[in-house]
Amino acid sequence: MLRTLFVTPLCLLAFALPAAALDADSIVRQAIDHYRGQSSRADMTMTIHRPDWERSMRMQAWTAGDEKTLVRVTEPRKDAGNATLSVDGNMWTFSPSINRVIKVPSSMMGQNWMGSDFSNKDVSKDADIVSQYDHTLLATEEQDGHRVWVIQSVPHEEAAVVWGREVLRIRDDWVLLEQQFWSQDGELVKTLRALAIEEMAGRPVATVMRMAKTAATEEYTELRTHAVEFDLELADSLFTLSSLRNPRQ
């Protein structure tokens, strides 16, 4: 059922819009750029929710280009200073309680990041979706007075991606409304959803995003953005191991 639903518009599009693939590519590129900016600094809270407990961490995140990310926890106090640096697909963590920088080995890239529903890989490679996938525009919908593109992204044969395909819903102001992760059997495994969209730093930003597994609705991780700045001047020295260890901002 699901398959036919997706295949039919796909075939139609292939005949009707030969340029659709190109369009889909640029839409995704735009959305990622919109979300990360050329560079960005964000103040956010990550809430990890489980049926029997919940915890929140306040953190600051810096990004530059597609390949550089630095995240530092500011609250609660026992986690403050924990930081993660990701450069070119490699990842390091710093924990003040042991005063050590640890390189995240490849064996742990698939594991969850700080106990959340995001994997280390999600954090270090979230811009990979642009280059490692083939994007196809599935449909264009209307929602709240906006146009919404539904894009199917199929990873390249040898891309380091486990998903069979991802389905992105991108609004015409480049906000990523939803990212669905489908298994190769055509089963929806998890979904990243924008729950609230607000104007911040002059552009619409998904301020509340929730990653939830389809199989366990009571387990999710929510990212709430309090403030964000885009396209600021960030020194290259920010994304280095010494800056990971010694915060200078």
Next chain:
Amino acid sequence: MHWPLTSLLTLAWRNLWRNYRRTLIMLLAIALGVWAMIVMSALMRGMTDQMVRNGLATLPGEAQIHHPDFRLDPSVVNHMSMPAGNLLAQLNSAPITAWAARLRVPAVLASEYASRGVTVLGVDPVQEAALGSLPETLLEGRMLASPDDRGILLGASLARRLDTGLGKRIVLMSQDTENNVADRGVRVVGVYRARLQGDEERFAYVGRGALQELLGLEQEVTEIAVSAADYRAVDAWLPALRASAGPGLEVLGWTELHTFLGTMLAVQEGFVLVFMVVVFLVLSFGLINTLVMAVFERTRELGLMQALGMRPALILSQVLLESLQLLALGLLAGNGLALATLLPLRDGVDISAVAEGMEMMEMGTTLYPLLAVNDMLLSTAVVLTLGLLASLLPAWRASRLDPVRALARH
């Protein structure tokens, strides 16, 4: 001195069957003892042999060549170049029958649902087939076709744990020579079944060339596995191989690579003998008792024979011959019984009921008893030597009887 062997044999034989019930019981005891010795050592030998073979099939080979640091830190950083020159010539000469240059790296395989740490083996399928180190049973799909095959061969158990299967893509993550993350999507082209479930979850096979490319290597490998068919005769060719490999490489035989197996084999040899001696010690009490009784019942008769001029030495040999005949019959019956038990079990004993426990010892679900002629000869030697030693006491006592007193006994 005249030695009337025929008459002595006849006497001993007839004496043996005077109390045939007692003799039969004793025969049964000896036969069962011998049967137990042979069957038990065949089972034990079969077990250790299988452990060694299984161990060497996954090790693999009877000797391996590594970078000197590889065994302490099995990372791709400690790689070595493909064999060339002297080493290559040595590897291709007798008695070495097969060798394989391979990449062995720790890696993580991730599917949509799970990820697991495994050892990924980058292999050349042709070399590995000669070595016999590829999985025996292919459940689905195909084996790797060439060193440049870009697919992956997974164990059935691992595929189940990853919730993936034939034809699906998984992500292979490892570290390259610069310690950077190296990852790539790979398609499952085959699912194999190994003898041991643990191996299914531990080893995944990919093409050597494809893995080299992922890890940023040219032609380098991390391991050369060498085999020359008989695992007991490694020392005959290992020194020459070591010399040709030169000082920059570590060449070790399987007893050093897998010390548990090496020790196991050595202990087993000694244990077979200990087991046989213990079984026979228990038996010997019955044997001595039987002979003592036989001599005791015949005190008057023995006295009479001595009075008629039979020498003590002949009496001694007569009792010993009686014991020897008893032992020989017992051995015949015992060996026959053991053969009759083991031959039908040649094709293996199903021990799947205790498979989980046996797997810890690298055993499969079938035990193949291994009947060694040596064990049969050893048990015969143990029984005859110890049996005659045990019979010496009653025989000695029979030969030292005082004819006058013996005849006066009622």
